[in-house]
Amino acid sequence: MPLIKNRYGKGRVRVMRIHRDGERQEVSQLNIKAMVEGDFARTYTDADNSMTVSTDTIKNIVNVVARENTGLCAEEFCQVLARKYLDTYPQISSVALTSHETRWTRLSFDGKPHPHSFVLDGNGRPTVEVAMARGEAPTLASGVDGFAFMKSTQSGWESYVKDRYTTIPETADRICATSMVASWAWSAKPASYPAANARILDSLLKVFSTTYSKSVQDSLYRMGEAALAAVSEISEISMACPNMHFIPINLAAFGLDNNNDVFLPTDEPHGQIECTVGRG
Incomplete structure (x- = not known):
């Protein structure tokens, strides 16, 4: 029987980034789902894992790219992350990323924004969706949930x-x-x-x-x-x-x-x- 379609990846990869600019700091807490497609059919049909990247590795790359890109907004970060998978693994043909952001709002005292203190903003989670296929222009959508x-x-x-x-x-x-x-x-x-x-x-x-x-x-x-x-x-x-x-x-x-x-x-x-x- 034919394997009609397959993809796999890692969900609920949670990461907090801190970007430091002198005394002022910015925080970005993301929950990411990274799904890949490519030359992985034999893992399903022939128990052959030789081309398949571990989902734990997919998670680790999120953390590495986060460390290397602390200052990027979620849209830019997700595009860099998608490109990292394609550049690292030629057997991956396309990547689909979904990101939900937990928002932290900067506190202010006496009318002055505090450089490193925040309060949780519970109203809605900003979202980003990136789809990037090898040799094609990526698609990008932002939103709120x-x-x-x-x-x-x-x-x-x-x-x-x-x-x-x-x-x-x-x-x-x-x-x-x-x-x-x-x-x-x-x-x-x-x-x-x-x-x-x-x-x-x-x-x-x-x-x-x-x-x-x-x-x-x-x-x-x-x-x-x-x-x-x-x-x-x-x-x-x-x-x-x-x-x-x-x-x-x-x-x-x-x-x-x-x-x-x-x-x-x-x-x-x-x-x-x-x-x-x-x-x-």
Whole structure:
């Protein structure tokens, strides 16, 4: 029987880099999955390991490249790492890397940023995906996973399909909240990946926060338009937004109206809204 497809690698390779620039230090904590494809079929079909690189070695190379490149942002680091595998092992034909970053935010005291103290930022994990094949141009996407945001008003859900299965009432004033997974594909290198990523997130949040939302779908499309307008180096942006629901609690048993003030938070089952916006 033929072996149709195979790849292997190392997942959850965690590494913290510290880059020192005089008194000031920068930290970057990454969780990396590195997968390779190439001339490895005989390991599966003939128990022949002679061409196969150990997954432990794949992990070790992450640490070596981290030591040699403490100052690179995640996007640049992952590209250097992918190239290292291809340059070191001719039997590897392509590499796919996925990186999730744990964000540490610099502390400030009396308005002055501290050179080496940080607090954990728990809202969302920046992501990087790199695919690099021998002899071909690499593809690169950045994004964020689990980035939560909400607004307490200026959101509605009206004029939708109604039939005998419909129970949800219309509203022109509801909480809108989500934990977004988003990624954007780079068509050119920006002057700074971190600065460009920050502009993209700022543009998404500005549209979400400052405009009325007729639906999550309505907001997502306009958010995508704003991100593409803000950063010319991306070709498209994909967003997946599970609703974080807040259900009005019935207080009639206590002789009280709710007045849209008190809610039960719940995240399942949840609406799942997804879209990709690209350049025409």
